[in-house]
Amino acid sequence: MSDTTDLIHEIVGASLEGTAFYEEAARSVDDEELCDVFSRMAKAKAEFADTLSTQIKPRKSSARSSGGLGNIRGTYADTLEHLVHPNASTLTALEHSERVVHDSLMRIVSDRDNTCVLRVHARNHMKQSEEFASRLRRCVRDMPAG
Numbered sequence: 106m107s108d109t110t111d112l113i114h115e116i117v118g119a120s121l122e123g124t125a126f127y128e129e130a131a132r133s134v135d136d137e138e139l140c141d142v143f144s145r146m147a148k149a150k151a152e153f154a155d156t157l158s159t160q161i162k163p164r165k166s167s168a169r170s171s172g173g174l175g176n177i178r179g180t181y182a183d184t185l186e187h188l189v190h191p192n193a194s195t196l197t198a199l200e201h202s203e204r205v206v207h208d209s210l211m212r213i214v215s216d217r218d219n220t221c222v223l224r225v226h227a228r229n230h231m232k233q234s235e236e237f238a239s240r241l242r243r244c245v246r247d248m249p250a251g
Contacts (some may be wrong), residue, residue, distance in 0.1 A: 109216045112209055113161050117149045119206060120154035123147075126184045127183040131245070135148040136248075146151045153226065160223045174209060177202045193245045200241045207234045 127147035131140050180202040187195045213219055213227045 109213050109219060111156060112214060113219075114172075114211070116206065116209055117154050117157045117161070119174045120150045120157070120178050121180060122178055123150040123206075124154060124206065126185065129185060130188050133185070135189070135193065136191075138240075139191065139244055140170070142244065146233075146237050148200070149230065153233075156226050157223070160220065160226065174205065177205065182237070193248055195221045196241050196245050200238050203234050203238055203241075207231055207238075210234070 124147050127143045127150060131143035131147060134140050134143065180198055184191075184195055184199055208232045210227045214224045214231070216224075219227075
């Protein structure tokens with residue numbers, strides 16, 4: 106069994122929560138660019154969670170790991186309140202949360218006990234996450250000052 110098995114389950118849960126969050130975020134924002142960014146991320150997270158779910162065995166216990174993924178739920182809840190008129194700090198918090206997921210995915214990719222298929226899917230999602238972060242940073246730069 107891989108050292109990252111529990112982490113994979115955590116990422117599936119975080120991806121499902123992320124899917125719901127980004128779908129709601131896409132409906133909440135007025136900015137077309139952000140709407141597109143959030144819609145694409147929701148779709149990517151939904152596909153990733155579905156793919157990972159088919160690659161792993163169900164978890165025997167409901168215990169959660171103590172990784173940084175638990176904080177994402179709080180970030181999603183806090184951010185959703187501010188998305189009608191998002192500011193730079195709101196988008197930066199989202200970017201930071203996705204960086205935590207990215208770092209967790211790197212652990213899965215690096216763990217050779219995981220299947221090649223699982224590692225490839227994790228790597229592909231990492232690329233999508235990097236593109237998302239880049240688009241978020243661009244949105245922050247394009248925001249009016251103040």
